[in-house]
Amino acid sequence: MSSPQAEKIILSHRQQTLLKQIVRRTTNPYRLVRRAQLILLAAAGVGNTQLNRELQLERGQVRLWRERWLAATSQLATVEAENSSDRELMALIMRVLSDRSRPGTTNYFSTEQVVQIVALACENPQASGYPISHWSSNELAISLKPWILTRKLAGFSLLTNLTFTNPNLWCVW
DSSP: OOOOOOOOOOOOHHHHHHHHHHHHOTTSOHHHHHHHHHHHHHHTTOOHHHHHHHHTOOHHHHHHHHHHHHHTHHHHHHHHHTTOOHHHHHHHHHHHHSOOOOOOOOOSSOHHHHHHHHHHHTSOGGGGTOSOSSOOHHHHHHHHHHHHTTSOOTTOHHHHTOBOOOTTOSOBO
């Protein structure tokens, strides 16, 4: 019993030329180059199983990128039909071959809490009872621990962005 055939990808001459440029450009990210190679090989009639072996990708990845390209076919054809520049078509191709945004982790702090942390960071440490002239990230974190209690402070990028260089200016961004 044979496996179902993957839907054929048909590339225009411009699309093929731009995909080859992506593959040849040495400054492109590796994952982008591999996805462009996958589309070029799929358009040449290579099946998913052979793509899987040749590009050393999982079957799900091969299927995903083939499906994403096929889903964008009408949009790519529309952009080409409008006689858009190669730059515009390349931008669309790059978007099609790029990762979709991921939701990421939840915020550790609400906007109000961030404002309070910044306010403390902009305050003179001696006003809070600390015998130091300037806040460091560690000292600020120590002073916030009782206030935050269970919140995670590690990895909070705002604290690592604080620099304190001017003794008369407590908060410099």
